[in-house]
Amino acid sequence: MGRLVLRRLGATVPVLLLVTVGVFLLLHLTPGDPIDVMMAESVDATVKETLRRELGLDRPLHVQYAAWMGRLLRGDLGRSIRNGEPVIESVSRRLRPSLELALCAMAISLVIAFPLGIVSAIRRNTTIDRAGATFALFGICMPNFLLALLLIFLFGVTLRWLPISGYTDPLEEPWNGLRSLALPAVTLGLALAAVVTRTLRSSLLEALAEDYVRTARAKGLSEWRVIWSHVLKNALIPVVTVLGLQLGTLIGGAVITEYVFALPGVGRLVVDAVFARDYPLVQGVVLLIAIGFILSNLIVDVLYGWIDPRIRSR
């Protein structure tokens, strides 16, 4: 198990290095002078020169990269050119709403997907199964932002049950906090639930066809017992993989969800930075998101090895 972790970590290092190069070059992809793009034409030339020197844009590319990497390794991700706040502080301030959103969405998706996936697999080709398949298709094809607006229209505007934007911290005011997270979490959770339902159903069907299931049934175990103690654990492996693969989509979905519901999370920060043309902030946040994404994938890989011992020896 330790070797698996080490091997995966080793494979991650070169990728991480390339990611930093990519994020660094982001600023230099702008057609024209990045300083002119970031600042209005009316801004004084000396201010522009100061910013140019501060960002080191007057030096050769490799020197710039070395200096940038040096600062990165010391934990300095740069600062916003709009308000001067260090990137790391902006992100850490906005991490909590994003994590709360992700956790709620994850919980909602599992609560929907597990019963639906299991029932669809056991009652294959019945009305329930078809309803589950329709739901999955709906969830996969429905754009996040459209679902968000439909929910706002239904629960916010028409029924007026839930707030349609803004954020209250559930750790401080549990009831209002959960209410403020309800619609965003459902928006994000339904899409995830669709994918998990589909995967769980097909992996359960595969596991149900195995010989050990026949043995378990021949022993006289009840169908639920067969599912619970024999099939489910084996069927979970593809689900974990899919959850890992869906992480990227989940983060993208969170960006849009936070934008629609005006949640002050990391996703909203990216969008705001992009439209403020605050490139140092964009670089810093995108790099942090990528690192978080890589680490989560690493955890999923290790988890995978933990669930399925066969993976470890490969």
Add this chain to the structure above:
Amino acid sequence: MAGSIPGSDLAERTAGLSAPASEPVRAKRWRRLRRLARARLAPFGAAVMLLAVLAALAAPLLAPYDPLAQNLGNALARPGRVHLLGTDNVGRDVLSRVIWGTRVSLVAGLVSVALAVVAGSLLGILAGYCGGRVDGLVMRLMDAVLSFPPLVLALALGAVLGAGLSGVLVALGVVYTPTFARLMRGQVLSVTARDYVDAARALGASGWRVAWRHVVPNAMNPIIVQASLSVAFAILAEASLSFLGLGIQPPQASWGSMINAGRGYLQQAPWIVFGPGAALFVTVVGLNFVGDAVRDALDPRMRG
């Protein structure tokens, strides 16, 4: 991996020796494509796709009004006989804008996936064919691209490339490239291990001739399958980006930006959101069915 089981690729071996390998492959592909028609949901998907293509091509003829013509006196008009889908906050006809928006969506879906197919296939062939250090470098590069959540990468690239359709096309092309590079590399590795490739080499065919005449045609099926599934998601991604404000700029109509513009009027005029929203949803569902049908037809593993 048919090549690893002795005898299992006998038919292909003889085909590879007697005639150019691409001929039987192409014939087989057409026969499989005919199975498309029999797939259950494919007719619906095909109809949606045809309708969308028609709307995109004939937008000037089909749209009842000028999609950009404002009429402040008739803003937020309900759907009715004059304006089938109502009007938006500056009195533009929603239906006409939805029809014109089809162009943007289809162009975005097709062009970005085409870019990714070309770039990814070339990189995949390069990696699979050269092997060694080139392979390592190309594939680590692809891993690096995959280390970004797709939407975040597209957003960042779109931001530096500048708002506009071309920026979004390139950004989405980059996002989808690694998928095709990985697929192509895997295909190249498995195809070059086959005997008919050895045979072609033994007959003195040059490296590029072998790649072009034997490897690529035999490796194309999974690429076609993946491409047809990707178009729907590229359309969704373009809509998401233009919803956020990247992509084609106002007053030009695109479904995503129309939905964003209408979200402030959900209470008074929900049709501004629901018109383009329905178009987007139906198109994506339809293209998904087409993609599934193509996969069922071309990928023998998924059949059954």
